[in-house]
Amino acid sequence: MTDVELTTKKDWVSDQEVRWCPGCGDYGILTAIQMLLPEFGNRREDTVFISGIGCAARFPYYMNTYGIHSIHGRSPAIASGLALARRDLDVWVVGGDGDMLSIGGNHLIHALRRNINLTILLFNNRIYGLTKGQYSPTSEEGKVTKSSPMGSIDHPFNPISLALGAEASFVARTHDLDRKHMMEMMRKAHEHKGSGLVEIYQNCNVFNNGAYNEITKRDARAEMIIELRHGEPVRFGAEGEHGVVIDRGVASIVEVADVGLDALVVHNESEPDPSVAFALSRLALDMSSPTPMGVFREVERPEYGHELDGQVARARAEKGEGDLESVLRSQHTWQVD
Amino acid sequence: MTDTDERTSEIQEVERIIVRFAGDSGDGMQLAGDRFTAASAMFGNDLATLPEYPAEIRAPAGTLAGVSAFQVHIADHDISTPGDSPSVLVAMNPAALMGELPKLEEHGTIIINTDAFDERNLQKAGYESNPLEDDSLAGYSVISAAMTDMTKEACKELGVKPRDAERSKNFFALGMVSWLYSRPTDPTVDWIQSKFKGKDLVIAANEAAFRAGNVFAENADLWASRRIVRPAVLPAGTYTNINGNTALSWGLLAASKQAGLPLFLGSYPITPASDILHELAKHRNFGVRTFQAEDEIAAVGAALGASYGGHIGLTTTSGPGLALKSETIGLAVSLEIPLVIVDVQRGGPSTGLPTKTEASDLLMAFYGRHGEAPLPVVCANTPADCFFAAIEATRIAVEYRTPVILLSDGYLGNGTEPWKLPNVDDLPEIHVEFLEGPNHVNEDGEEEFLPYLRDDTLSRPWILPGTTGLAHRVGGIEKDITGNISYDPANHEYMVRTRAAHIAKIADSIPEIEPKGDADGDIVVVGWGSTYGPITAAVGRMRRKGAKVAHIHLRHLNPFPPNLGELLKSFDQVIVPEMNLGQLARLIRADFLVDAKSISKITGQPFTPAELVERIEEAVND
Numbered sequence: 001m002t003d004v005e006l007t008t009k010k011d012w013v014s015d016q017e018v019r020w021c022p023g024c025g026d027y028g029i030l031t032a033i034q035m036l037l038p039e040f041g042n043r044r045e046d047t048v049f050i051s052g053i054g055c056a057a058r059f060p061y062y063m064n065t066y067g068i069h070s071i072h073g074r075s076p077a078i079a080s081g082l083a084l085a086r087r088d089l090d091v092w093v094v095g096g097d098g099d100m101l102s103i104g105g106n107h108l109i110h111a112l113r114r115n116i117n118l119t120i121l122l123f124n125n126r127i128y129g130l131t132k133g134q135y136s137p138t139s140e141e142g143k144v145t146k147s148s149p150m151g152s153i154d155h156p157f158n159p160i161s162l163a164l165g166a167e168a169s170f171v172a173r174t175h176d177l178d179r180k181h182m183m184e185m186m187r188k189a190h191e192h193k194g195s196g197l198v199e200i201y202q203n204c205n206v207f208n209n210g211a212y213n214e215i216t217k218r219d220a221r222a223e224m225i226i227e228l229r230h231g232e233p234v235r236f237g238a239e240g241e242h243g244v245v246i247d248r249g250v251a252s253i254v255e256v257a258d259v260g261l262d263a264l265v266v267h268n269e270s271e272p273d274p275s276v277a278f279a280l281s282r283l284a285l286d287m288s289s290p291t292p293m294g295v296f297r298e299v300e301r302p303e304y305g306h307e308l309d310g311q312v313a314r315a316r317a318e319k320g321e322g323d324l325e326s327v328l329r330s331q332h333t334w335q336v337d
Numbered sequence: 338m339t340d341t342d343e344r345t346s347e348i349q350e351v352e353r354i355i356v357r358f359a360g361d362s363g364d365g366m367q368l369a370g371d372r373f374t375a376a377s378a379m380f381g382n383d384l385a386t387l388p389e390y391p392a393e394i395r396a397p398a399g400t401l402a403g404v405s406a407f408q409v410h411i412a413d414h415d416i417s418t419p420g421d422s423p424s425v426l427v428a429m430n431p432a433a434l435m436g437e438l439p440k441l442e443e444h445g446t447i448i449i450n451t452d453a454f455d456e457r458n459l460q461k462a463g464y465e466s467n468p469l470e471d472d473s474l475a476g477y478s479v480i481s482a483a484m485t486d487m488t489k490e491a492c493k494e495l496g497v498k499p500r501d502a503e504r505s506k507n508f509f510a511l512g513m514v515s516w517l518y519s520r521p522t523d524p525t526v527d528w529i530q531s532k533f534k535g536k537d538l539v540i541a542a543n544e545a546a547f548r549a550g551n552v553f554a555e556n557a558d559l560w561a562s563r564r565i566v567r568p569a570v571l572p573a574g575t576y577t578n579i580n581g582n583t584a585l586s587w588g589l590l591a592a593s594k595q596a597g598l599p600l601f602l603g604s605y606p607i608t609p610a611s612d613i614l615h616e617l618a619k620h621r622n623f624g625v626r627t628f629q630a631e632d633e634i635a636a637v638g639a640a641l642g643a644s645y646g647g648h649i650g651l652t653t654t655s656g657p658g659l660a661l662k663s664e665t666i667g668l669a670v671s672l673e674i675p676l677v678i679v680d681v682q683r684g685g686p687s688t689g690l691p692t693k694t695e696a697s698d699l700l701m702a703f704y705g706r707h708g709e710a711p712l713p714v715v716c717a718n719t720p721a722d723c724f725f726a727a728i729e730a731t732r733i734a735v736e737y738r739t740p741v742i743l744l745s746d747g748y749l750g751n752g753t754e755p756w757k758l759p760n761v762d763d764l765p766e767i768h769v770e771f772l773e774g775p776n777h778v779n780e781d782g783e784e785e786f787l788p789y790l791r792d793d794t795l796s797r798p799w800i801l802p803g804t805t806g807l808a809h810r811v812g813g814i815e816k817d818i819t820g821n822i823s824y825d826p827a828n829h830e831y832m833v834r835t836r837a838a839h840i841a842k843i844a845d846s847i848p849e850i851e852p853k854g855d856a857d858g859d860i861v862v863v864g865w866g867s868t869y870g871p872i873t874a875a876v877g878r879m880r881r882k883g884a885k886v887a888h889i890h891l892r893h894l895n896p897f898p899p900n901l902g903e904l905l906k907s908f909d910q911v912i913v914p915e916m917n918l919g920q921l922a923r924l925i926r927a928d929f930l931v932d933a934k935s936i937s938k939i940t941g942q943p944f945t946p947a948e949l950v951e952r953i954e955e956a957v958n959d
């Protein structure tokens with residue numbers, strides 16, 4: 001990838017008309033990515049976006065890169081194959097909470113545990129948008145939707161907890177109203193070797209409008225967003241007056257004045273054991289509780305594609321380039337004259 | 338203990354024998370059968386094998402459900418099936434005798450391990466009285482041996498624990514059978530020594546048991562039962578005894594070489610296809626990347642992703658897995674990129690008979706997707722033929738940019754035959770082309786790039802991500818020639834018809850099919866897949882009896898060979914034997930308005946030539 005021409009945002013914008021509902025949070029995410037990509041200095045042609053089905057999954061059509069709009073839930077699997085076959089490419093996976101946590105939940109956790117080099121953007125709007133408003137695997141209990149007129153009795157996934165449970169090597173959360181923070185999380189996920197998962201709180205203004213208002217609105221953030229900063233005590237509030245302590249594996253919110261700064265947990269995203277990150281992820285109890293944002297975990301683990309290519313190289317070093325003739329004769333043979 | 342024994346002249350020569358080794362799953366009968374086969378192959382016989390094992394890894398010992406059997410047919414002439422009824426049954430326990438005796442030919446030989454015929458085992462097998470003591474085996478020639486005791490005895494001096502020694506009794510049985518059928522002993526002894534290298538006690542025990550069985554047979558005055566099958570006259574060349582799953586794996590390696598593209602296998606373990614995953618995983622030095630996915634859907638998804646990136650994307654499975662993959666295969670139909678899908682069929686529906694064979698996924702291969710989603714279907718016809726079928730499936734996938742389903746089955750996958758190794762320089766070529774720049778000039782004379790612009794074969798270009806200037810998006814939503822979404826009704830109809838025409842056009846690259854046997858006769862027997870062996874044998878027998886019969890065996894199922902319809906219409910009787918309820922017969926009737934008569938067998942076992950002759954004659958006279 002030498003001699004790459006510098007690009008600007010508009011180089012990454014495709015000629016397709018964007019078809020999300022006016023006001024949809026997806027627009028802000030699209031802009032953030034299109035602004036971010038020129039930073040990396042990659043060619044558009046070496047970049048691939050792969051999605052499944054859902055509103056978010058229209059994403060590839062709007063990117064002037066290679067892309068596949070595939071089938072519901074399967075994007076992590078398809079992207080895994082591509083990323084393993086072509087380690088020269090920059091492969092992104094984009095999808096919503098229904099796509100990646102319900103029908104495709106299995107593929108997501110396995111891509112994460114394998115640590116395949118993918119940057120995965122999970123647009124979490126806690127609702128099915130494209131099918132017009134059914135509850136999703138991240139909808140809160142009791143949610144009244146078209147398919148749950150008496151309230152949902154499904155217990156929701158916490159995507160960050162799920163990813164940490166799968167021992168994902170990079171896990172972060174951001175939201176669609178803070179472009180700078182989104183770009184920072186995506187940048188870090190992209191720099192990370194292996195699977196990088198970014199959960200993005202995204203507003204679906206048609207079917208779940210304002211779901212995150214209590215957390216992500218500008219005037220709510222100081223009290224409601226617990227910004228995770230590597231190496232720093234976990235605290236929030238306009239004056240940093242609130243903090244997080246962890247006691248016997250359980251995180252809770254305290255007043256710094258009551259416990260003292262030293263009692264707060266110091267965030268260490270590279271801690272190999274995911275337990276503390278998991279405890280922090282449990283703080284996002286609902287959509288009206290203080291919620292951690294930022295990088296929960298970034299650890300180094302062998303990247304699957306690197307290991308796989310390593311085995312290919314080792315096999316070649318040990319046995320030489322594959323020779324069909326000798327394979328055909330590898331079992332017992334006999335001669336008929 | 339050699340074939341040059343002075344009494345060799347007394348050995349009765351026979352054209353063929355069929356031996357069935359049967360015992361408890363833990364008795365090592367597959368191994369004994371396999372070694373007998375190997376020794377026979379080296380001796381120069383033609384042969385065919387049929388391993389049959391229970392679905393449970395450890396079925397209850399001593400029960401009928403736990404019986405594992407291995408049938409091998411050896412002959413001094415060209416054969417194509419594991420044979421009709423076995424002439425010899427090795428029964429290591431009462432359950433094996435109970436379950437397998439009905440298959441034995443009249444007056445056949447039974448070799449029995451009497452040590453296993455205690456009250457408990459007899460009861461577990463469902464015997465009310467001991468068949469060794471009543472006269473229920475009177476019509477057979479019975480050779481009794483206390484194999485377990487004699488094996489222990491033979492191992493006594495070696496320092497092997499009696500319990501361990503007992504495990505070598507399959508080699509005792511093999512030793513007996515080897516003597517009875519005049520097999521050379523060296524190949525087996527050599528094999529024991531190399532297989533168990535480093536485990537000196539195991540080598541000693543197995544070898545001692547094998548020799549003891551051999552000597553026992555020689556001394557037990559079994560000369561009257563001794564037979565020899567002379568080597569078959571086979572075309573000159575180097576041979577190996579191959580099973581279908583291995584041949585298929587090697588065919589894929591060959592296809593990868595011929596295409597000059599690396600192979601990417603996404604697979605999820607499933608019987609009876611897993612051995613392809615195991616085999617290909619050994620060959621990373623060919624650039625093969627095997628990826629054991631989290632499920633069948635991810636397996637085909639990853640293969641599709643790899644194909645999109647320019648590898649030969651491959652997924653291997655059996656019926657239940659093919660069902661799970663169908664949505665992704667539909668996406669591949671829509672994306673029009675190469676993908677090879679191998680279905681090693683087994684008894685269905687659902688879990689069905691996982692270790693037994695059936696060929697009942699044909700219509701699923703044809704139609705098992707939503708929407709109009711045609712794709713090419715090819716099949717393998719013998720174990721060794723799996724090699725060439727794999728190359729042909731890959732050729733079609735790559736040259737026509739389409740998913741292809743390759744059908745094998747459990748019988749082909751596990752069955753073996755001697756295979757004259759092909760010359761690797763003579764393998765079919767596979768042409769690969771990637772689009773590297775604009776492929777069209779518009780009305781204004783400007784160059785442009787149209788991802789769905791088709792060539793003469795109606796195939797769209799294969800475009801690798803990374804190619805400068807060709808960035809584009811594809812997806813499962815209906816699209817127009819630009820690859821972009823189009824909901825235009827006329828465009829959808831155009832695309833549906835064009836995708837169908839694209840697959841139909843593959844017939845241009847398929848040679849006309851020529852019937853074997855009496856092309857000018859009135860009767861044609863049409864088959865596909867693993868019925869090749871039984872139909873070949875059955876048609877041969879009918880013709881020797883004077884009937885005029887032709888045999889057409891298909892490799893290409895979709896599209897059919899271009900002349901198939903005309904050819905079938907030239908016969909009065911079209912008979913279609915299948916291991917399903919008549920799926921090919923239905924397709925033939927639908928496509929050609931030919932009155933095809935179906936012969937079905939769905940027992941989990943292949944047709945035997947004898948039953949096929951009978952059924953064909955019945956159908957003809959019907």
Ligand code: SF4
Pocket residue numbers: 019020021023024025026055056125129130203204205206207
């Ligand atoms: S339905 Fe919701 S998520 Fe979908 S485009 Fe409209 S606002 Fe966005």
